[in-house]
Amino acid sequence: MPRLNELQAEFARHVLNGEGGMAEHVLGDRGIDADLRLAVYANAYRARLAEVLERDFAALHYHLGAERFEALAGDYIDTHPSPYFSLRWFAQALPDFLLGHPLGREAPALAELARLEWAFVEAFDAADAACADEAAAAAVPPQEWPSLRIGLHPSLRLVAHDWDIIALWQAYRDDAPTPPLRRLDAPGCCLVWRRELDTQYRALAGDEAAGLDALARGGDFSDLCERIAAHLDEPQQAALRAATLLKTWLSAGMIAALGDDDERV
Protein backbone atom coordinates (compact mmCIF):
# COMPACT_ATOMS: atom_id res chain seq x y z
CA MET A 1 0.00 0.00 0.00
CA PRO A 2 1.52 3.38 -0.95
CA ARG A 3 2.13 5.90 1.79
CA LEU A 4 -0.14 8.96 1.70
CA ASN A 5 2.75 11.13 0.58
CA GLU A 6 3.60 8.85 -2.36
CA LEU A 7 -0.02 8.57 -3.38
CA GLN A 8 -0.47 12.35 -3.46
CA ALA A 9 2.82 12.85 -5.32
CA GLU A 10 1.71 10.34 -7.94
CA PHE A 11 -1.74 11.86 -8.27
CA ALA A 12 -0.30 15.38 -8.55
CA ARG A 13 2.10 14.23 -11.29
CA HIS A 14 -0.84 12.72 -13.12
CA VAL A 15 -2.87 15.94 -12.92
CA LEU A 16 0.03 18.29 -13.67
CA ASN A 17 1.94 16.33 -16.30
CA GLY A 18 -0.32 13.50 -17.35
CA GLU A 19 2.28 11.02 -16.10
CA GLY A 20 1.15 7.43 -15.78
CA GLY A 21 1.40 5.26 -12.71
CA MET A 22 -1.58 6.59 -10.83
CA ALA A 23 -4.11 4.25 -12.43
CA GLU A 24 -2.81 1.25 -10.50
CA HIS A 25 -3.94 2.92 -7.25
CA VAL A 26 -7.48 3.48 -8.46
CA LEU A 27 -10.33 1.02 -8.84
CA GLY A 28 -11.96 0.67 -12.21
CA ASP A 29 -15.42 -0.01 -10.90
CA ARG A 30 -19.04 0.34 -11.92
CA GLY A 31 -18.07 -0.03 -15.56
CA ILE A 32 -15.76 3.00 -15.53
CA ASP A 33 -12.06 2.33 -15.75
CA ALA A 34 -9.40 3.99 -13.63
CA ASP A 35 -8.09 6.14 -16.48
CA LEU A 36 -11.47 7.71 -17.08
CA ARG A 37 -11.93 8.32 -13.35
CA LEU A 38 -8.55 10.02 -13.19
CA ALA A 39 -9.32 12.04 -16.29
CA VAL A 40 -12.15 13.75 -14.42
CA TYR A 41 -9.54 15.34 -12.15
CA ALA A 42 -6.96 16.10 -14.83
CA ASN A 43 -9.56 17.68 -17.11
CA ALA A 44 -11.10 19.69 -14.28
CA TYR A 45 -7.66 21.04 -13.36
CA ARG A 46 -6.94 22.36 -16.84
CA ALA A 47 -10.48 23.62 -17.37
CA ARG A 48 -10.45 25.52 -14.10
CA LEU A 49 -7.14 27.25 -14.79
CA ALA A 50 -8.08 28.02 -18.39
CA GLU A 51 -11.27 29.62 -17.10
CA VAL A 52 -9.24 31.84 -14.77
CA LEU A 53 -7.00 32.94 -17.64
CA GLU A 54 -9.99 33.68 -19.82
CA ARG A 55 -11.60 35.70 -17.03
CA ASP A 56 -8.47 37.74 -16.29
CA PHE A 57 -7.58 38.26 -19.96
CA ALA A 58 -10.98 38.57 -21.59
CA ALA A 59 -9.84 41.10 -24.21
CA LEU A 60 -6.85 38.98 -25.16
CA HIS A 61 -9.20 36.02 -25.53
CA TYR A 62 -11.49 38.14 -27.65
CA HIS A 63 -8.76 39.20 -30.07
CA LEU A 64 -6.87 35.91 -30.22
CA GLY A 65 -10.02 33.87 -30.67
CA ALA A 66 -10.94 30.78 -28.68
CA GLU A 67 -8.62 28.37 -30.45
CA ARG A 68 -5.40 30.36 -30.22
CA PHE A 69 -6.21 31.48 -26.70
CA GLU A 70 -6.73 27.87 -25.69
CA ALA A 71 -3.31 26.97 -27.11
CA LEU A 72 -1.71 29.83 -25.20
CA ALA A 73 -3.55 28.90 -22.01
CA GLY A 74 -2.46 25.29 -22.38
CA ASP A 75 1.19 26.30 -22.75
CA TYR A 76 0.94 28.61 -19.75
CA ILE A 77 -0.75 25.97 -17.59
CA ASP A 78 1.95 23.45 -18.53
CA THR A 79 4.78 25.78 -17.56
CA HIS A 80 3.28 27.66 -14.60
CA PRO A 81 1.95 25.31 -11.93
CA SER A 82 0.33 27.43 -9.24
CA PRO A 83 2.20 27.97 -5.98
CA TYR A 84 -0.64 30.24 -4.78
CA PHE A 85 -3.34 29.37 -2.28
CA SER A 86 -5.82 31.36 -4.35
CA LEU A 87 -6.42 31.55 -8.10
CA ARG A 88 -6.35 35.32 -7.74
CA TRP A 89 -2.62 35.30 -8.57
CA PHE A 90 -2.37 32.38 -10.97
CA ALA A 91 -2.44 34.45 -14.17
CA GLN A 92 0.02 37.14 -13.15
CA ALA A 93 2.96 35.86 -15.20
CA LEU A 94 0.94 35.56 -18.40
CA PRO A 95 1.88 38.98 -19.88
CA ASP A 96 5.61 38.20 -19.62
CA PHE A 97 5.02 34.65 -20.81
CA LEU A 98 3.18 35.94 -23.86
CA LEU A 99 6.13 38.17 -24.77
CA GLY A 100 8.27 35.10 -25.30
CA HIS A 101 5.51 32.96 -26.81
CA PRO A 102 5.14 32.58 -30.60
CA LEU A 103 1.73 34.27 -30.42
CA GLY A 104 3.23 37.25 -28.61
CA ARG A 105 6.28 37.47 -30.86
CA GLU A 106 3.93 37.52 -33.81
CA ALA A 107 1.86 40.30 -32.24
CA PRO A 108 3.69 42.18 -29.46
CA ALA A 109 0.65 44.44 -29.15
CA LEU A 110 -1.20 41.53 -27.56
CA ALA A 111 1.41 41.11 -24.86
CA GLU A 112 1.01 44.80 -24.07
CA LEU A 113 -2.76 44.37 -23.99
CA ALA A 114 -2.28 41.52 -21.50
CA ARG A 115 -0.22 43.83 -19.29
CA LEU A 116 -3.07 46.35 -19.35
CA GLU A 117 -5.58 43.67 -18.37
CA TRP A 118 -3.42 42.50 -15.49
CA ALA A 119 -3.23 46.12 -14.28
CA PHE A 120 -7.04 46.05 -14.16
CA VAL A 121 -6.94 42.88 -12.08
CA GLU A 122 -4.48 44.47 -9.67
CA ALA A 123 -6.36 47.75 -9.40
CA PHE A 124 -9.63 45.96 -8.65
CA ASP A 125 -8.64 44.76 -5.18
CA ALA A 126 -5.57 46.87 -4.39
CA ALA A 127 -5.46 48.47 -0.94
CA ASP A 128 -7.94 51.19 -0.07
CA ALA A 129 -6.78 54.66 0.84
CA ALA A 130 -8.46 57.91 1.73
CA CYS A 131 -7.96 60.41 -1.09
CA ALA A 132 -6.53 63.89 -0.64
CA ASP A 133 -8.53 66.71 -2.19
CA GLU A 134 -7.90 70.20 -3.49
CA ALA A 135 -8.50 71.70 -0.07
CA ALA A 136 -5.59 69.65 1.23
CA ALA A 137 -3.36 71.04 -1.50
CA ALA A 138 -4.51 74.58 -0.77
CA ALA A 139 -3.51 74.14 2.87
CA VAL A 140 0.13 73.37 2.04
CA PRO A 141 2.31 76.42 2.91
CA PRO A 142 4.28 77.74 -0.12
CA GLN A 143 7.69 76.98 1.35
CA GLU A 144 6.77 73.30 1.73
CA TRP A 145 5.87 72.73 -1.90
CA PRO A 146 9.32 71.89 -3.30
CA SER A 147 9.82 68.95 -0.94
CA LEU A 148 6.17 67.97 -0.75
CA ARG A 149 5.61 64.22 -0.92
CA ILE A 150 2.70 63.24 -3.14
CA GLY A 151 1.48 59.70 -2.46
CA LEU A 152 -0.34 57.94 -5.26
CA HIS A 153 -3.41 55.82 -4.61
CA PRO A 154 -2.29 52.20 -4.02
CA SER A 155 -4.39 50.98 -6.95
CA LEU A 156 -2.64 53.23 -9.48
CA ARG A 157 -0.71 51.46 -12.27
CA LEU A 158 1.18 52.86 -15.26
CA VAL A 159 1.24 50.62 -18.30
CA ALA A 160 3.86 51.65 -20.85
CA HIS A 161 3.10 50.57 -24.40
CA ASP A 162 4.38 50.96 -27.94
CA TRP A 163 1.20 49.79 -29.63
CA ASP A 164 -2.31 51.18 -29.63
CA ILE A 165 -3.63 48.85 -26.95
CA ILE A 166 -6.38 51.22 -25.93
CA ALA A 167 -7.98 50.70 -29.35
CA LEU A 168 -7.74 46.95 -28.72
CA TRP A 169 -9.33 47.28 -25.32
CA GLN A 170 -12.13 49.46 -26.63
CA ALA A 171 -12.85 47.11 -29.53
CA TYR A 172 -13.25 44.29 -27.02
CA ARG A 173 -15.48 46.40 -24.80
CA ASP A 174 -17.62 47.47 -27.76
CA ASP A 175 -17.70 43.98 -29.27
CA ALA A 176 -16.18 45.46 -32.43
CA PRO A 177 -13.82 43.73 -34.88
CA THR A 178 -10.13 43.68 -34.01
CA PRO A 179 -8.62 46.91 -35.41
CA PRO A 180 -5.32 46.80 -37.34
CA LEU A 181 -2.47 46.57 -34.83
CA ARG A 182 -0.92 50.02 -34.92
CA ARG A 183 2.47 50.99 -33.58
CA LEU A 184 2.36 54.41 -31.90
CA ASP A 185 4.48 57.28 -33.21
CA ALA A 186 5.93 57.71 -29.72
CA PRO A 187 5.85 55.40 -26.66
CA GLY A 188 2.53 55.66 -24.84
CA CYS A 189 1.42 55.13 -21.27
CA CYS A 190 -1.98 54.06 -20.01
CA LEU A 191 -3.05 54.97 -16.51
CA VAL A 192 -5.13 52.46 -14.54
CA TRP A 193 -6.57 53.17 -11.13
CA ARG A 194 -9.58 52.46 -8.98
CA ARG A 195 -11.85 55.36 -8.17
CA GLU A 196 -13.92 54.31 -5.18
CA LEU A 197 -14.97 50.84 -6.36
CA ASP A 198 -14.65 51.26 -10.10
CA THR A 199 -11.55 50.61 -12.14
CA GLN A 200 -10.72 53.42 -14.56
CA TYR A 201 -8.21 53.93 -17.34
CA ARG A 202 -7.06 56.69 -19.62
CA ALA A 203 -4.24 57.47 -22.00
CA LEU A 204 -1.61 59.83 -20.61
CA ALA A 205 0.22 62.67 -22.34
CA GLY A 206 4.01 62.26 -22.27
CA ASP A 207 4.65 64.80 -19.51
CA GLU A 208 1.82 63.48 -17.36
CA ALA A 209 3.15 59.93 -17.65
CA ALA A 210 6.64 61.12 -16.72
CA GLY A 211 5.31 63.08 -13.77
CA LEU A 212 3.31 60.16 -12.39
CA ASP A 213 6.30 57.91 -12.90
CA ALA A 214 8.37 60.30 -10.77
CA LEU A 215 5.77 60.13 -7.99
CA ALA A 216 5.47 56.34 -8.29
CA ARG A 217 9.21 56.22 -7.57
CA GLY A 218 8.69 58.21 -4.39
CA GLY A 219 9.57 61.61 -5.83
CA ASP A 220 8.45 64.94 -4.40
CA PHE A 221 6.97 68.01 -6.09
CA SER A 222 10.41 69.15 -7.30
CA ASP A 223 11.04 65.80 -8.94
CA LEU A 224 7.63 66.03 -10.53
CA CYS A 225 8.47 69.45 -11.98
CA GLU A 226 11.86 68.28 -13.19
CA ARG A 227 10.41 65.32 -15.08
CA ILE A 228 7.68 67.46 -16.58
CA ALA A 229 10.15 70.17 -17.64
CA ALA A 230 11.97 67.69 -19.84
CA HIS A 231 8.79 67.41 -21.91
CA LEU A 232 8.04 71.11 -22.28
CA ASP A 233 9.20 73.54 -24.92
CA GLU A 234 9.30 76.15 -22.18
CA PRO A 235 10.72 74.39 -19.11
CA GLN A 236 9.99 77.41 -16.89
CA GLN A 237 6.31 76.52 -17.26
CA ALA A 238 6.86 73.20 -15.46
CA ALA A 239 5.62 74.29 -12.01
CA LEU A 240 2.42 75.67 -13.49
CA ARG A 241 1.85 72.51 -15.52
CA ALA A 242 2.61 70.37 -12.46
CA ALA A 243 0.06 72.31 -10.42
CA THR A 244 -2.55 71.86 -13.16
CA LEU A 245 -1.90 68.13 -13.38
CA LEU A 246 -1.98 67.74 -9.61
CA LYS A 247 -5.38 69.39 -9.52
CA THR A 248 -6.64 66.91 -12.11
CA TRP A 249 -5.19 64.01 -10.14
CA LEU A 250 -6.68 65.19 -6.88
CA SER A 251 -10.14 65.50 -8.39
CA ALA A 252 -9.83 62.05 -9.97
CA GLY A 253 -9.06 60.37 -6.65
CA MET A 254 -5.54 59.40 -7.72
CA ILE A 255 -3.70 61.00 -4.80
CA ALA A 256 -3.80 59.31 -1.41
CA ALA A 257 -1.61 61.62 0.60
CA LEU A 258 0.04 65.02 0.53
CA GLY A 259 3.00 65.49 2.82
CA ASP A 260 4.80 62.95 5.00
CA ASP A 261 2.93 60.07 6.52
CA ASP A 262 2.79 61.67 9.96
CA GLU A 263 1.33 64.89 8.61
CA ARG A 264 -0.98 63.27 6.11
CA VAL A 265 -3.97 65.39 5.31
Add this chain to the structure above:
Amino acid sequence: MSHDIAPTPSLAERPFLGFGLGLRPEYYQTVLDTGPRVDWFEITSENYMVEGGRPLYYLERIKERYPLVMHGVSMSIGATDPLDTGYLHRLKALAEHVQPAWISDHLCWTGHGGRNLHDLMPLPYNEEAIHHVAERVRQVQDFLGRRILLENVSSYLTYRHSQMSEWEFYTAVVEEADCLMLLDVNNIHVSAVNHGFDPHEYLNGVPVERVWQFHLAGHTDYGNFIIDTHDQPIVEPVWALYAHALDRFGAVSTMIERDDNMPPFDELLAELAEARAIGEDKLGVQRCLA
Protein backbone atom coordinates in the same frame (compact mmCIF):
# COMPACT_ATOMS: atom_id res chain seq x y z
CA MET B 1 -3.23 19.39 26.02
CA SER B 2 -2.13 22.77 24.82
CA HIS B 3 -5.44 23.71 23.27
CA ASP B 4 -8.25 25.30 25.21
CA ILE B 5 -11.17 23.92 23.24
CA ALA B 6 -13.78 22.31 25.46
CA PRO B 7 -13.99 18.53 25.10
CA THR B 8 -16.75 16.79 23.15
CA PRO B 9 -19.29 19.20 21.66
CA SER B 10 -22.84 18.84 22.88
CA LEU B 11 -26.02 19.47 20.94
CA ALA B 12 -26.88 22.23 23.40
CA GLU B 13 -23.94 24.33 22.22
CA ARG B 14 -24.74 23.90 18.53
CA PRO B 15 -26.00 27.23 17.19
CA PHE B 16 -28.88 27.20 14.72
CA LEU B 17 -28.46 30.09 12.32
CA GLY B 18 -31.41 29.11 10.15
CA PHE B 19 -31.31 29.20 6.34
CA GLY B 20 -28.51 30.93 4.48
CA LEU B 21 -26.93 31.52 1.10
CA GLY B 22 -23.40 31.80 -0.21
CA LEU B 23 -22.43 35.45 -0.56
CA ARG B 24 -21.40 35.97 -4.18
CA PRO B 25 -20.23 39.17 -5.92
CA GLU B 26 -23.14 39.05 -8.39
CA TYR B 27 -25.55 39.66 -5.52
CA TYR B 28 -23.62 42.14 -3.33
CA GLN B 29 -25.61 45.17 -4.34
CA THR B 30 -28.96 43.35 -4.32
CA VAL B 31 -28.32 42.15 -0.79
CA LEU B 32 -27.55 45.68 0.39
CA ASP B 33 -30.41 47.27 -1.52
CA THR B 34 -33.16 44.81 -0.69
CA GLY B 35 -32.14 43.29 2.67
CA PRO B 36 -33.49 39.88 1.65
CA ARG B 37 -34.91 37.35 4.06
CA VAL B 38 -31.75 35.31 4.35
CA ASP B 39 -30.85 34.32 7.89
CA TRP B 40 -27.10 34.28 7.29
CA PHE B 41 -24.45 34.22 4.59
CA GLU B 42 -21.46 32.01 4.05
CA ILE B 43 -18.42 33.75 2.58
CA THR B 44 -15.61 32.07 0.68
CA SER B 45 -12.70 33.06 2.89
CA GLU B 46 -10.06 33.35 0.15
CA ASN B 47 -12.14 35.91 -1.78
CA TYR B 48 -11.61 38.38 1.06
CA MET B 49 -7.88 37.79 1.54
CA VAL B 50 -7.18 40.80 -0.65
CA GLU B 51 -6.02 44.32 0.12
CA GLY B 52 -9.14 46.35 -0.63
CA GLY B 53 -11.69 47.34 -3.22
CA ARG B 54 -15.09 45.86 -3.93
CA PRO B 55 -14.90 42.55 -2.02
CA LEU B 56 -13.93 44.16 1.29
CA TYR B 57 -16.28 47.11 0.78
CA TYR B 58 -19.29 44.82 0.55
CA LEU B 59 -18.06 42.46 3.24
CA GLU B 60 -17.84 45.40 5.61
CA ARG B 61 -21.43 46.42 4.99
CA ILE B 62 -23.02 43.01 4.79
CA LYS B 63 -21.41 41.81 8.01
CA GLU B 64 -23.16 44.64 9.82
CA ARG B 65 -26.52 43.21 8.76
CA TYR B 66 -26.18 39.44 8.60
CA PRO B 67 -24.46 36.71 10.60
CA LEU B 68 -21.59 35.25 8.59
CA VAL B 69 -19.68 32.01 8.53
CA MET B 70 -16.34 31.53 6.79
CA HIS B 71 -15.84 28.69 4.33
CA GLY B 72 -12.40 28.06 2.86
CA VAL B 73 -11.03 25.97 0.02
CA SER B 74 -7.28 26.26 0.58
CA MET B 75 -6.43 24.74 3.96
CA SER B 76 -5.42 21.48 2.28
CA ILE B 77 -5.83 19.73 5.59
CA GLY B 78 -5.20 16.31 4.07
CA ALA B 79 -2.01 17.18 2.19
CA THR B 80 1.40 15.88 3.21
CA ASP B 81 3.04 19.23 2.46
CA PRO B 82 3.50 21.29 5.63
CA LEU B 83 0.50 23.39 6.66
CA ASP B 84 0.61 26.78 4.94
CA THR B 85 1.22 29.06 7.90
CA GLY B 86 0.97 32.18 5.74
CA TYR B 87 -2.51 31.13 4.73
CA LEU B 88 -3.48 30.27 8.30
CA HIS B 89 -2.35 33.68 9.53
CA ARG B 90 -4.49 35.36 6.90
CA LEU B 91 -7.41 33.12 7.82
CA LYS B 92 -7.06 34.02 11.47
CA ALA B 93 -6.81 37.73 10.72
CA LEU B 94 -9.92 37.57 8.54
CA ALA B 95 -11.78 35.69 11.26
CA GLU B 96 -10.84 38.31 13.82
CA HIS B 97 -12.31 40.92 11.53
CA VAL B 98 -15.41 39.05 10.39
CA GLN B 99 -16.21 37.34 13.71
CA PRO B 100 -17.85 34.39 11.93
CA ALA B 101 -20.12 31.96 13.73
CA TRP B 102 -17.62 29.30 12.60
CA ILE B 103 -14.88 28.47 10.11
CA SER B 104 -14.99 25.51 7.74
CA ASP B 105 -12.92 23.86 5.04
CA HIS B 106 -12.87 20.50 3.25
CA LEU B 107 -11.76 17.00 4.15
CA CYS B 108 -9.37 16.73 1.23
CA TRP B 109 -5.98 17.79 -0.07
CA THR B 110 -5.49 20.52 -2.66
CA GLY B 111 -1.85 20.31 -3.68
CA HIS B 112 1.48 18.59 -3.36
CA GLY B 113 5.12 19.62 -3.52
CA GLY B 114 4.24 23.31 -3.33
CA ARG B 115 1.98 23.08 -6.35
CA ASN B 116 -1.67 23.86 -5.88
CA LEU B 117 -4.14 21.82 -7.91
CA HIS B 118 -6.97 24.18 -6.88
CA ASP B 119 -9.27 21.22 -6.50
CA LEU B 120 -10.72 19.20 -3.65
CA MET B 121 -8.74 15.99 -4.05
CA PRO B 122 -10.01 12.86 -2.32
CA LEU B 123 -8.14 11.09 0.46
CA PRO B 124 -7.72 7.35 0.77
CA TYR B 125 -9.87 5.99 3.58
CA ASN B 126 -7.30 4.32 5.78
CA GLU B 127 -5.65 4.59 9.20
CA GLU B 128 -2.63 6.55 8.03
CA ALA B 129 -4.84 9.26 6.52
CA ILE B 130 -7.07 9.40 9.62
CA HIS B 131 -4.15 10.05 11.97
CA HIS B 132 -2.44 12.39 9.55
CA VAL B 133 -5.51 14.59 9.02
CA ALA B 134 -6.59 14.52 12.66
CA GLU B 135 -3.17 15.70 13.82
CA ARG B 136 -3.26 18.59 11.36
CA VAL B 137 -6.79 19.57 12.35
CA ARG B 138 -5.61 19.73 15.96
CA GLN B 139 -2.76 22.02 14.96
CA VAL B 140 -5.13 24.29 13.04
CA GLN B 141 -7.65 24.36 15.88
CA ASP B 142 -4.93 25.20 18.39
CA PHE B 143 -3.76 28.01 16.15
CA LEU B 144 -7.24 29.41 15.53
CA GLY B 145 -8.37 28.82 19.10
CA ARG B 146 -11.62 27.23 17.96
CA ARG B 147 -13.03 24.07 16.48
CA ILE B 148 -13.33 24.00 12.72
CA LEU B 149 -15.91 22.25 10.56
CA LEU B 150 -14.74 19.84 7.89
CA GLU B 151 -16.89 19.20 4.83
CA ASN B 152 -17.22 15.97 2.89
CA VAL B 153 -16.27 16.43 -0.78
CA SER B 154 -17.68 14.89 -3.93
CA SER B 155 -15.41 12.22 -5.36
CA TYR B 156 -15.09 10.47 -8.69
CA LEU B 157 -12.78 7.60 -7.86
CA THR B 158 -12.07 4.98 -5.21
CA TYR B 159 -8.51 4.26 -4.14
CA ARG B 160 -7.55 0.62 -4.32
CA HIS B 161 -6.16 0.83 -0.80
CA SER B 162 -9.10 2.42 0.97
CA GLN B 163 -10.06 0.21 3.89
CA MET B 164 -13.39 1.62 5.02
CA SER B 165 -16.40 3.59 3.81
CA GLU B 166 -16.19 7.34 3.37
CA TRP B 167 -18.48 7.95 6.35
CA GLU B 168 -16.45 5.68 8.60
CA PHE B 169 -13.34 7.59 7.59
CA TYR B 170 -15.02 10.99 8.00
CA THR B 171 -16.32 10.03 11.44
CA ALA B 172 -12.97 8.66 12.57
CA VAL B 173 -11.20 11.86 11.52
CA VAL B 174 -13.58 14.25 13.27
CA GLU B 175 -13.65 12.19 16.45
CA GLU B 176 -9.88 11.83 16.63
CA ALA B 177 -9.41 15.52 15.76
CA ASP B 178 -12.33 16.65 17.91
CA CYS B 179 -13.66 18.87 15.18
CA LEU B 180 -17.11 19.43 13.70
CA MET B 181 -18.82 18.47 10.45
CA LEU B 182 -20.24 20.42 7.57
CA LEU B 183 -22.34 17.83 5.82
CA ASP B 184 -22.79 18.55 2.14
CA VAL B 185 -25.97 16.71 1.28
CA ASN B 186 -25.44 17.17 -2.46
CA ASN B 187 -21.91 15.75 -2.22
CA ILE B 188 -23.27 12.69 -0.44
CA HIS B 189 -25.77 12.21 -3.25
CA VAL B 190 -23.10 12.76 -5.93
CA SER B 191 -20.66 10.34 -4.35
CA ALA B 192 -23.42 7.80 -3.65
CA VAL B 193 -24.31 7.77 -7.35
CA ASN B 194 -20.69 7.75 -8.49
CA HIS B 195 -19.70 4.94 -6.14
CA GLY B 196 -22.95 3.08 -5.70
CA PHE B 197 -23.51 3.35 -1.96
CA ASP B 198 -26.70 4.11 -0.06
CA PRO B 199 -26.71 7.78 0.98
CA HIS B 200 -28.96 7.00 3.94
CA GLU B 201 -26.37 4.62 5.27
CA TYR B 202 -23.90 7.52 5.05
CA LEU B 203 -26.17 9.88 6.98
CA ASN B 204 -26.94 7.25 9.58
CA GLY B 205 -23.24 6.58 10.02
CA VAL B 206 -22.07 10.03 11.15
CA PRO B 207 -22.36 11.35 14.71
CA VAL B 208 -25.31 13.69 15.25
CA GLU B 209 -23.63 15.99 17.77
CA ARG B 210 -20.77 16.96 15.46
CA VAL B 211 -22.88 18.11 12.49
CA TRP B 212 -23.17 21.89 12.63
CA GLN B 213 -23.97 22.81 9.05
CA PHE B 214 -25.54 21.47 5.86
CA HIS B 215 -24.70 22.44 2.32
CA LEU B 216 -27.22 22.05 -0.49
CA ALA B 217 -26.33 22.53 -4.15
CA GLY B 218 -26.99 21.45 -7.69
CA HIS B 219 -24.81 19.29 -9.89
CA THR B 220 -24.40 18.15 -13.49
CA ASP B 221 -25.14 14.64 -14.71
CA TYR B 222 -22.61 13.51 -17.32
CA GLY B 223 -24.06 10.04 -17.70
CA ASN B 224 -21.03 8.14 -16.41
CA PHE B 225 -20.62 10.57 -13.54
CA ILE B 226 -22.39 13.21 -11.60
CA ILE B 227 -20.10 16.19 -11.14
CA ASP B 228 -20.47 18.65 -8.29
CA THR B 229 -20.72 21.84 -10.36
CA HIS B 230 -22.87 24.16 -8.19
CA ASP B 231 -24.39 25.59 -11.36
CA GLN B 232 -27.89 24.10 -11.32
CA PRO B 233 -30.94 24.04 -9.05
CA ILE B 234 -31.06 21.41 -6.32
CA VAL B 235 -32.56 18.14 -7.59
CA GLU B 236 -35.38 16.16 -6.01
CA PRO B 237 -33.27 13.30 -4.59
CA VAL B 238 -31.11 15.85 -2.76
CA TRP B 239 -34.19 17.53 -1.27
CA ALA B 240 -35.39 14.12 -0.12
CA LEU B 241 -32.02 13.34 1.40
CA TYR B 242 -32.03 16.73 3.11
CA ALA B 243 -35.42 15.96 4.68
CA HIS B 244 -34.00 12.69 5.95
CA ALA B 245 -30.95 14.54 7.31
CA LEU B 246 -33.19 16.94 9.26
CA ASP B 247 -34.98 13.94 10.77
CA ARG B 248 -31.71 12.53 11.97
CA PHE B 249 -29.68 15.62 12.88
CA GLY B 250 -32.37 18.10 13.96
CA ALA B 251 -31.96 21.86 13.65
CA VAL B 252 -28.77 22.21 11.63
CA SER B 253 -27.95 25.51 9.93
CA THR B 254 -28.51 25.08 6.21
CA MET B 255 -27.20 26.99 3.22
CA ILE B 256 -27.39 26.77 -0.56
CA GLU B 257 -24.21 27.03 -2.63
CA ARG B 258 -24.37 28.45 -6.11
CA ASP B 259 -21.11 29.27 -7.87
CA ASP B 260 -21.76 29.29 -11.59
CA ASN B 261 -24.51 29.92 -14.12
CA MET B 262 -25.80 32.48 -11.62
CA PRO B 263 -29.60 32.93 -11.71
CA PRO B 264 -31.52 36.06 -10.71
CA PHE B 265 -31.29 36.42 -6.93
CA ASP B 266 -35.02 35.77 -6.58
CA GLU B 267 -34.52 32.24 -7.88
CA LEU B 268 -32.07 31.52 -5.08
CA LEU B 269 -34.47 33.03 -2.58
CA ALA B 270 -37.19 30.73 -3.90
CA GLU B 271 -34.87 27.76 -3.51
CA LEU B 272 -34.03 28.87 0.00
CA ALA B 273 -37.75 29.15 0.78
CA GLU B 274 -38.07 25.52 -0.31
CA ALA B 275 -35.34 24.53 2.14
CA ARG B 276 -37.07 26.54 4.85
CA ALA B 277 -40.40 24.85 4.09
CA ILE B 278 -38.80 21.43 4.52
CA GLY B 279 -37.22 22.70 7.73
CA GLU B 280 -40.56 23.95 9.03
CA ASP B 281 -42.12 20.61 8.22
CA LYS B 282 -39.42 18.67 10.01
CA LEU B 283 -38.46 21.00 12.86
CA GLY B 284 -41.60 23.06 13.42
CA VAL B 285 -42.44 26.52 12.14
CA GLN B 286 -41.31 28.35 15.29
CA ARG B 287 -37.85 26.87 15.06
CA CYS B 288 -37.40 28.10 11.51
CA LEU B 289 -38.49 31.74 11.80
CA ALA B 290 -35.96 34.13 10.40
